[in-house]
Amino acid sequence: MKNLMAIFTTKPVKSIKSVATGALLFLSFALSTTANANLITFTPDQASYGTGDSVLVDVMINNINPEAAEFGFDISFDDAALSFDEFTFDNSVLSSAIFADASQFMSGSITVFSTWLDAIDVPGSNFSLGQMRFSALTEQAVSFGVDDLYLADNNYNSVSAHGPVAVSAPNSALLILLACGFFSLRKKRNS
Secondary structure, three states, X not given: OHHHHHHXXXXXXXXXXXXXXXXXXXXXXXXXXXXXXXXXXXEEOOOOEOOOOEEEEXXXXXXXXXXXXXXXXXXXXXXXXXXXXXXXXXXXXXXXXXXXEEEEEEOOEEEEEEEOOOHHHOOOOOXXXXXXXXXXXXXXXXXXXXXXXXXXXXXXXXXXXXXXXXXXXXXXXXXXXXHHHHHHHXXXXXX
């Protein structure tokens, strides 16, 4: 305990430096630009539901690889809380895809598949895939997951989920400010 007290009483400048350095690092990463890594997102029409309520969930495709001409995936959900009713594809998908299907082969999972003749026929890099409808079996919030994601080009070659994505990086100005602060503190310490 004495050693801990000595740190704060005899060397307050170092603890202030540590706090300032930590604050600058936090700010640099807090103000960084980030990429959305979620290819498929789900947006329920409400935050929570009562037993017997109709649950509507919008399914969005985000920043899909521009080479992708077909994809398939499983949507997982809690089958003790929800009963799957139907999946309605968006008109932009139905008018451009040569095949689109959503079926429940196992409880707690919906398999979705869609294919286009060519990647240029896909509605865009960001588009509404459709809407799911469930019946709530219990009173609670809902959540969904994506399993077994598969994407391919028009020659059935596997492609990555996203096209070019900006990688998270700290703001350059804050990094320069942090470096200047570090060197000025170091210079004062050596004087």
